[in-house]
Amino acid sequence: MSMPSQTISRWLSDPSAQERIGRALQGVIAGPAFAEQCIIASRDTNLSKCSPESLLSAFLTCAQIGLSPGRHGLVALIPRGGEVQVQIQWQGYKALMERIPGVRRVVPVLVHMRDEIEVGADGAVSHQFDPFDPDREFNGPEDLRGGYLRIEFVDGETAFHTVSRSKIERNRACARSQAIWTKWYPEMVAKTIIRDAWNRRALPYDPSVAPHMVAAEDHDREFYGESPSASVTVSGPSERALTWTTAATEEKTEEA
Numbered sequence: 001m002s003m004p005s006q007t008i009s010r011w012l013s014d015p016s017a018q019e020r021i022g023r024a025l026q027g028v029i030a031g032p033a034f035a036e037q038c039i040i041a042s043r044d045t046n047l048s049k050c051s052p053e054s055l056l057s058a059f060l061t062c063a064q065i066g067l068s069p070g071r072h073g074l075v076a077l078i079p080r081g082g083e084v085q086v087q088i089q090w091q092g093y094k095a096l097m098e099r100i101p102g103v104r105r106v107v108p109v110l111v112h113m114r115d116e117i118e119v120g121a122d123g124a125v126s127h128q129f130d131p132f133d134p135d136r137e138f139n140g141p142e143d144l145r146g147g148y149l150r151i152e153f154v155d156g157e158t159a160f161h162t163v164s165r166s167k168i169e170r171n172r173a174c175a176r177s178q179a180i181w182t183k184w185y186p187e188m189v190a191k192t193i194i195r196d197a198w199n200r201r202a203l204p205y206d207p208s209v210a211p212h213m214v215a216a217e218d219h220d221r222e223f224y225g226e227s228p229s230a231s232v233t234v235s236g237p238s239e240r241a242l243t244w245t246t247a248a249t250e251e252k253t254e255e256a
Helices: 004-013 015-025 031-042 052-065 090-097 165-173 179-183 185-199 210-224
Strands: 075-080 083-088 103-112 116-119 125-128 144-153 158-164
Touching (some): 004 015, 015 052, 052 083, 083 210, 090 185, 090 210, 144 185, 158 165
């Protein structure tokens, strides 16, 4: 029996497979570089009991969302019942958004109940907290006031997109299983903040990035079993409406 990495290598050397991957990647990642990351990922001993066909399918999914597998922390390859599942990390969404021309960096930030935060009339965020506070942990919605995405542009301007706790919890309630949310609450909140900013067009729309963002969201909806019909009621302090601005700021924030 051939090793999964050997099967992957043969598949990646096939011209039809190369063409299929190239179409999915749309030039955002060089084909040989993507293939090398697939081969490296296939050598992971945690995936050794998974079928090569499942690995091939996972790598094609990565190509469709425009993200390389491997140790970059953008996607996780999870073995379950002999099959490989692709889980997009919040860092993967961050990487996709940072491909938008004119965008230098996006940073999702969680706001704790213990934090001080003000949103100016122009939408600029002023956020202060003690990073050494031992009680400043995000274990669940009881710790969260909300969050925002800081969008830094190459021209030096900065924009903010804020998301209330109630909106985050409504998105959470759409997932069929709450196990991932319970175990990885801060990470899932960070991902929700980024997805909300994209869906509300808080960043410039770019046709070269949009197909991969759409594919990523479609994959997540299937992965988490998201159902828009689900609902949740969250009690807590009132939140400001969603807002964003291109006003420059020098405020320092913590990356979630």
